[in-house]
Amino acid sequence: MRLGRSRRSDNVIDARGRSRAGRSAAIGCGPLIVVAILAMVFGADPSDILQMLGESGGSGTAQVEQAPPQNDEASEYIRRVLGETEDVWEDVYPAATGQPYQEPALVLYDRVYPTACGTGTAATGPFYCPLDQRVYLDLSFFNQLAQMGGRGDFAPAYVIAHEVGHHVQNLTGVLEQSQRYRGDSRVSVAVELQADCYAGAWAHHADEQRDVLDESDVQEGIDAAAAVGDDAIRGGAVPPDALSHGTSRQRVEWFLRGYRSGDMRTCDTFN
Numbered sequence: 001m002r003l004g005r006s007r008r009s010d011n012v013i014d015a016r017g018r019s020r021a022g023r024s025a026a027i028g029c030g031p032l033i034v035v036a037i038l039a040m041v042f043g044a045d046p047s048d049i050l051q052m053l054g055e056s057g058g059s060g061t062a063q064v065e066q067a068p069p070q071n072d073e074a075s076e077y078i079r080r081v082l083g084e085t086e087d088v089w090e091d092v093y094p095a096a097t098g099q100p101y102q103e104p105a106l107v108l109y110d111r112v113y114p115t116a117c118g119t120g121t122a123a124t125g126p127f128y129c130p131l132d133q134r135v136y137l138d139l140s141f142f143n144q145l146a147q148m149g150g151r152g153d154f155a156p157a158y159v160i161a162h163e164v165g166h167h168v169q170n171l172t173g174v175l176e177q178s179q180r181y182r183g184d185s186r187v188s189v190a191v192e193l194q195a196d197c198y199a200g201a202w203a204h205h206a207d208e209q210r211d212v213l214d215e216s217d218v219q220e221g222i223d224a225a226a227a228v229g230d231d232a233i234r235g236g237a238v239p240p241d242a243l244s245h246g247t248s249r250q251r252v253e254w255f256l257r258g259y260r261s262g263d264m265r266t267c268d269t270f271n
């Protein structure tokens with residue numbers, strides 16, 4: 001990627017090195033539910049997160065001291081990628097919906113962190129919490145992703161853009177509507193594929209506006225989307241009613257659909 005001209009977002013909360021604070025903070029979210037498959041796929045399904053909250057009663061936003069920012073290469077990269085999502089969606093979202101875009105925050109943490117949706121852990125993988133409108137990211141996931149075949153500097157950007165895609169779905173009301181069909185794998189898959197499509201649409205505009213993609217980036221996005229397909233993760237075909245995020249083929253297809261059109265209205269995965 002070429003992020004030299006990209007603006008750094010002010011919405012990154014760097015909480016790395018604060019995991020003890022995370023563990024001791026009283027957040028009253030009940031026991032952590034570990035869903036093995038979701039743990040391996042980035043982005044716990046938002047409906048599962050909401051379900052988890054429904055079961056445990058929730059708690060509102062947890063109180064955790066802010067750590068001083070660490071200005072390392074990783075946080076610099078994350079700030080610029082998040083800044084790119086802000087600049088694109090600030091432009092594209094109102095044009096498509098007639099509504100203003102509200103920026104999400106992104107929390108960088110390691111190991112354990114309390115969130116309004118329950119405790120985030122490295123095993124959860126990156127996820128978006130609609131209740132506090134934050135993306136939670138443990139950087140160790142990107143090593144896992146690389147081992148699964150999602151390599152290159154665009155792969156983490158695709159993951160961040162996918163989670164921001166869930167934030168866009170929160171703004172449009174899709175996440176809330178999907179709650180009515182909780183447990184229906186078709187709806188869960190449609191939600192996830194739409195977030196992939198939004199990630200593609202973001203890449204289209206970021207490249208068009210600021211030339212951020214280099215020659216290998218689209219292929220890296222394709223590889224990353226394929227690496228986190230349900231069948232790739234389980235190592236074989238998955239019955240349709242057991243899908244949660246979509247097959248590798250579906251994930252690649254929708255990422256590319258968004259990338260080619262640049263229009264969020266083409267991301268109609270529910271029909």
Ligand SMILES: [Zn+2]
Nearest residue numbers: 042043192195
């Ligand atoms: Zn997701």
